[in-house]
Amino acid sequence: MSRTPSDTITWGMMLRKLPTIAKAIPRVVKGMKAANVKDPTQPCGLGWTFEQATLRNPDGLALLQDEVALTYTQANQWANRIAHHLTAQGIRKGDVVAVFIENRPELLVTILAVAKAGAVSALLNTAQTRDTLAHSLNLVAPAAIVVGEELLAVYSAVRERVSIDASRTWFIADQHTFSQPGISPEGFINLMTASLDSPVENPASSQQVFFDDTCFYIYTSGTTGLPKAGVFKHGRWMRSSASFGLIALNMRPDDVVYCTLPLYHATGLCVCWGSAIRGASAFAIRRKFSASQFWRDVRKYRATTLGYVGELCRYLVDQPASSDDRMHSVTKMIGNGLRPGAWGEFKTRFGVVHICELYAASDGNIGFSNILNFDNTIGFSLMKWELVAYDHDTGTPTRNAQGWMTKVGKRVQGLLLAKIDDKAPLDGYTDPQKTAKVVLHDVFEKGDRYFNTGDLLRNIGFGHAQFVDRLGDTYRWKGENVSTTEVENILLQHPHIAEAVAYGVEICNTNGRAGMAAITPAESLATLDFSELLAFARQQMPAYAVPLFLRVKVKMETTGTFKYQKTRLKDEAFDPGKTGDDPVYAWLPGTQTYVRVCEQVLADIHAGKYRY
Template sequence: MSDTITWGMMLRKLPSIANAIPRLVKGMKVANVKDPTQTCGLGWSFEQATLRNPDGPALLQGEVVLTYSQVNQWANRMAHHLIAQGIGKGDVVAVFIENRPELLVTILAVAKVGAISALLNTAQTRDTLAHSLNLVAPAAIVVGEELVPTFSAVRERVAIEATRTWFIADQNTCKPPGIAPDGFINLMTACADGCADNPASSRQVFFDDPCFYLYTSGTTGLPKAGVFKHGRWMRSYVSFGMIALDMRPEDVIYCTLPLYHATGLCVCWGSAISGACGFAIRRKFSASQFWSDVRHYRATTIGYVGELCRYLVDQPPGAHDSQHGVKKMIGNGLRPGAWGEFKRRFGVNHICELYAASDGNIGFSNILNFDNTVGFSLMSWELAAYDHDSGAPTRDATGFMRKVAKGEEGLLLAKIDDKAPLDGYTDPQKTETVVLHDVFKKGDRYFNTGDLLRNIGFGHARFVDRLGDTYRWKGENVSTTEVENTLLKHPTISEAVAYGVEIENTNGRAGMAAITPAESLATLDFSELLAFARQQLPAYAVPLFLRVKVKMETTGTFKYQKTRLKDEAFDPGKTGDDPIYAWLPGTDTYVRVTEQLLAQIQGGKYRY
C-alpha cells in the first residue's frame, strides 16, 4: 500500500478528472448558496427532484415502492397539518421513528414547514432519552408505534402538549389506519384529507435556517445536539450525490444505516435526492440478507460504515457474492486491510470513502477512486502539530500554530468562513470549545475536528485516528487503528478494539485490546497470539492486556463503546464474564488476571 499519491497515479486518473470537472463546476454553483433570500434546503431539493422524476421510485422498503410524487404529496399533507396546529418556522419537532418511509416523510414535512427535526436515536431510553428531548425543548413530537413504550416511560419528564404528541402506526401507513394510544393523536388520520400542494413555507427556507438537530452518539458522555442547517444540506447533497457519485434517476441507493445519523440521512438520502433516484432502506442491518436485498431493489449504490463492511466480509463466501448491480459505495471507516478484499470479493468498482462529522464544517470524498484515502475537500483545511499528551494543537514562539509536513500526521483543522460556516451545537458554549482563534494569522478561526489525518499528496488525505483514541506509552504515540488492523489480520480474531489504560506508578497509558474470537475462547493460543503481535507491531504498541468478549457492544452506527472499556480497564471485578489476560514482563504469553494478580500489577510487583 503506497503512502503517497504520485504523479503517475494522477496521470492514470486524468479521464476521471476530466469527467468530474463539469460536475464539480455545476455542483459548486448549486451548493454555494450565498443569497440570504434564495430558497434552498431539503424541502426545495426534494421538490426539484419530484419535478425531474415524478413517477420514479423515491422510497423503497420491502414490497413498498413510493414515487417522488407520492412522497412529496404525502409530506405536503403532513406539512399543512403541522402548520394548522401552530407549528412554524424555527419550532423543534422531535422525531422518534425507526428506519421506515414514514420517518423520512415526517422529516421532509417538518423541513417544508421550516421547522427543525430533532432526530432522536431510537436506541436511547430513560435518562439519556429524557436528556436528549429536554436539550432541544421540542414544541411537538412524532412517535412511531414501535417506540411508544420507550417514549411513554419518559413522557412525564418532558413538557410537550398532548395535542402535539403525534403517533404513526407501524403498518400500512400510506392510508390512515388504526387508533392511536391514549394520549396520542394519529398523525396519518389527522392529515389524510389535507392539501397535497407544496406549502408556501417551503419557499421561505434559506441557507442559514436549521434543518435538523443531530445528536452525538454519547460514547463520551451524554449526547450533544449538533445543528445541521439547510445551507449545509445543499453542500452535502451536491458534494456526495452530484460530484462524488454522479447519481442519476436510474440509480438506487441501498442504505441500512440508522437515519438519525448524518451518513444515512444526509449523505445517502441526500445523494438519492440529488440524483432523483431510489432510496431503499431496511429497519436494521442484516449481514445475511444484505446482498439479497441489493438484488431485490436492483441497487447500484450502497451506503456503509467500516464495521458493516467487515461483517459482510466475515460472511461465508458464496457463488453469488459479486452477482449484483452495485458499482459504487459511499461511507466512512473502511479499514485499509479490508479495502482490497471487499473490492475483489464483491466486485464494487468505486469506494467513495468520505470524511465528515455531523457537528463539523468540512467534508472529504474520494471522488477519483484512489485506494485507502478519504479523498480531498473543497473546503480550506490544514494539519497542525499537536501535543501528544493533552491533544491540544501547539503554538510556536510567535503564538501561532505550526503546519506539519507532507506525510506527517497532524490534527485536522477546518477553516471557518463564508464558504464553510460552522453550525455548531444548540449550546453556544459547547460550540466555542471546538473553535480555535488566531491559528495561523491574526483573526482567523478554525474548527478543531479532534481527528488525526495524513496528507498523502495532491490534496488527498488519509484518516489516521481519533485523537482521543491515541495514547502514549514508553514515550511513543500508539495509534489504536494500527493496533486494531494488526490484530484483525490474525485468523482467530474477528473483532478488535484497542485503547489505553493506566497502570499505577507508570507514565502514560498501557495498551489494551478487547477481542472477539472468530470461534471460541478455546481456540485462542495466547503464546502464539503474543508472538504474532510482537512480530507485527513495534514493541511499545503490543497490547499488554487483552479482554475477551463474546460480543462487542456498539452504537447504532457500529461505533465501539470505548469509554466504558477504558473505565473498566483490566479489573476482573468490573468486567463481568469477560476474562482478562496480561502479558507480564519477561514472559512469552498472556496469563489470566485474577484479583490477586491485579493487586500485584497495581502494587508495582511487575516493572512495566
C-alpha cells in the first residue's frame, strides 16, 4: 500500500519541535517519577491518586453528568462510605466485586470504593447478556456484585448461574443516588442506603494497596470468541495515569475531560479518567455517545479535553457543518484509532490543536503516545519495543537460521513486540495458559521475554510509530500483504461511502484471501454507481488491494467501543444466502463494474468459471 510523504518524520520536523521538547522535559521527568513506583511498601493506585487529587483540589469539580456536579471532596467521601461498608460486609483485599452499571457517576464511585477497600473490580461489559455475561462472571468468581437498575433484568436472567451470596448482591437505583438512594427490588440490597451512615474518612485499607496488587479485571471485547479477563494492576494504573495525564496532556485543575466512551474499557476508564485524576481535573461523562449532542455537551461542561476512538471522530465529521463547530474550549484530545484520512479534516474543522493519539492494550505492557503532536502517528514509547518479520499465513514471528527473530527496517511494517522486564511487567490474563500464549522467549538473546501484541506497526522515524493493522485483519492476495485499515481509509474518501470495513475472504481454487468490503452508503444504495466506484478504487489503490466483493449494509454492527464485528462478516463472506438483506456485489475478471451476486454467479465463482 502507498504512503504519503507526511508519514515520515524528518530532521527538519524534529528541529521545529525543539521548543516543545524543551518545554516538556520538566513534566516528562516528573511524570516518569510518578509513573515508576518501585517501593513495594509505598501506597499507590487508583484510591491513593484520587485522595491526592482531593487534597490538591478539594472544592474543584470531579464528576459531571447532566445536572450532577460533584466536587473531589464529595466524590471521595461518597466512595469512602461505600468502601467502609464493603469492608464491614466482609469484602477483603483481593476479593473480586463484579460491577455492572452503565456510564454514570455511580459506576466510577463504586469502582473507586472497591479500589479503596483493596478489592478488585470486574468491569462487566454492559452490552453482554445471557451466556457471554454468565461466562464473564464465572471466569473471575466474584465475591459480590453491584448492579445498576438499568441492567437489573439482564443480570436477573443469569443470576441462578452465578454463585454470589444474596447478602452481597447490591443494587444501585437509576437516578442521582448521592442525594436520593432510591428503593431496591426484592432480593437486592440497596448499596447507597446501606452505606449512608458509614464514615466519610479515607479508609485505612487504601493505604494498604501496593503496585503489584490488582485493581481491575478488564475484559477483551470477545469479537473472536468468549471474552478473556485481562489483569490491570495498581502499578499499571500509576504508569498509565501519569504517562497520559502528566506527560502527554499536562492536565491541570482547571481542565475538564469530556468522555462518551464506555467506562468498562481501558481507554475511557484508565486513560481518560486516569488523566483527569492526575490533573485533579473534572471528568464529564455521558451515558452513551451521541454525535448530534456531542458539541452541545462540550460547551455545557466547558470541556478542554476530549476522549475519543477513531470511529467517534468520523461520526462527528459526518455531521452537517455548523458555524458553531469551533465554538468550544477544547485544545487537546486523547484516544486511539483516528485514521490518517480523517486526522487533518477533524483538526481543521473543529480547531483542536493537539491530537494525542495513543497505542495501548488493556492486556499488554506497552503504551505509545503522541506527546510532540505530529500528525498520523501514535507517537513514541519509553518502553523497549521492536518490530519483527512474521509469517503472514500463520501470524507467527519468523526466526533465522540461528533461531533468533528478525528486526525489520524503518518504514517497513512489522509485528510489534514489547520487552517484558521490571520496568514493563506483563499483568496478563486471569488464565495463566492464555498469558503464556502471548509471551515469546529467547527472541534476540537467551532468556529475554517479549509480549506479542498481535499488531502491525511501522517505524516512521525518531522512535515514532504508525499503527498499520491488527495481524488478523491483514490478508495476503496475489503474493502481496494487504492492510484492511489502509483499504478502509481509501474507500472512506469516496463521497458516497459513509462507513467501510475491509477483510479477506477465500475463493475456491485460489491462494490467499481476496479483498472484500462491507460499505454503508452515505445516502442510499441508489446513489452508488458501481462502475464509478470500481474505477475510483482502481485509481486509488494497487490492483491487488482493490476489493473483489462489496457488501452493502444499511447499518454496521459494532461493539461498545465502535469495533466492527469482522469475524461474522468474514464467515458470511460473499454468499447472498448468508448475508440476509444485505446485497453482495462482485468484480468479475475482465469486467469494468461490480455486479450483483445471485445464486448463479455464486455457483460460477465456486465452479472456477472465472480466473482470479
